Amino acid sequence: MNKTLIVSGFPGVGKSFYVSNSPACLDSDSSAFDKSLFPQNYIEHIKSQLGVVPIIFVSSHKEVRNALVAEGLHYILVYPDYSLKEEYLARYKKRGSEDSFINLMREYWTDFILDMKGQSGCTHLVLQRREFVSKCFLKEKSDEAILGVVWGPDGSVDMVLTDPPYGTTACKWESIKKDGSVTTITQNHSGTGDNIGRLNIKIPKYLRE
Numbered sequence: 001m002n003k004t005l006i007v008s009g010f011p012g013v014g015k016s017f018y019v020s021n022s023p024a025c026l027d028s029d030s031s032a033f034d035k036s037l038f039p040q041n042y043i044e045h046i047k048s049q050l051g052v053v054p055i056i057f058v059s060s061h062k063e064v065r066n067a068l069v070a071e072g073l074h075y076i077l078v079y080p081d082y083s084l085k086e087e088y089l090a091r092y093k094k095r096g097s098e099d100s101f102i103n104l105m106r107e108y109w110t111d112f113i114l115d116m117k118g119q120s121g122c123t124h125l126v127l128q129r130r131e132f133v134s135k136c137f138l139k140e141k142s143d144e145a146i147l148g149v150v151w152g153p154d155g156s157v158d159m160v161l162t163d164p165p166y167g168t169t170a171c172k173w174e175s176i177k178k179d180g181s182v183t184t185i186t187q188n189h190s191g192t193g194d195n196i197g198r199l200n201i202k203i204p205k206y207l208r209e
Contacts, residue, residue, distance in 0.1 A: 004050045006068065006075035007133070008060045010116065011105070012091040013078050014132030015057040021134075022055070030059035039067045046073070062115060069121035078125045078133050079116040085109045087129065 009015045019027040026049060033042045042064060049056050058064060060079070068075050080088055085106075092102045105112070117124070127133070 004053055005055045006046065006073060007055060007057050008065055008068070008075050008077045008122070009057050009133055010060050010079035010112075012088045012095075013080065013127060014134055017132065018134045019057065024053060025055040025057070026053045027057045028059070030061065030064060039063050043067050043071055043073075047071070060116070062119075065119055065122070075122050076125050077116060077119055077122045078127065079113065080127045081129075082110070082113045082117075084127075084129060 007015075015027050019025050028042075028045065028049075030038070030042050033045070039061075042059070046056060046058055046068070058068075058075070060077070065075075065077065088109075089102060089106055092105060127135075
């Protein structure tokens with residue numbers, strides 16, 4: 001295994017559920033680390049797992065996020081859309097979180113989300129209504145199969161070459177950098193070409209049928 005995907009997940013995005021169904025992945029709890037040496041000891045732990053596990057979920061605390069950037073460790077920052085406060089408070093209650101935690105999230109929701117939105121040096125993945133992190137990853141024979149996630153900073157892709165057929169979506173992750181291109185090689189099996197024509201990519205597409 002050459003790559004490990006580092007995912008910094010906001011509370012309630014479904015990290016524990018994903019890991020429980022993908023035992024090869026790791027959910028690293030930052031609360032277990034000595035705070036007098038934090039976050040460097042936590043960062044060293046994360047680095048020790050690179051190439052060992054396909055995906056490692058890490059803390060979304062600001063000091064951890066900034067330390068990852070300082071170490072040159074690219075990561076995916078997963079958090080909910082600002083409008084989903086009540087949905088996430090309900091998630092915390094359903095999973096049995098303490099009232100003190102729920103009240104903290106209720107009071108500082110705006111600050112937390114805006115802080116996430118302003119984070120630099122990572123790829124942002126904003127979950128919408130009823131979405132969980134498990135929807136963002138395609139689990140096939142290997143947990144290395146990632147759906148909708150780029151192994152690099154935002155705007156770093158010059159071209160995407162695909163060879164469908166596959167289904168039609170309107171996901172935000174189908175957008176690429178302004179001067180990039182999407183090349184699609186396809187045969188018109190059962191209307192595949194029509195489906196591709198409706199993909200949510202607002203730049204020229206090159207089709208060979």
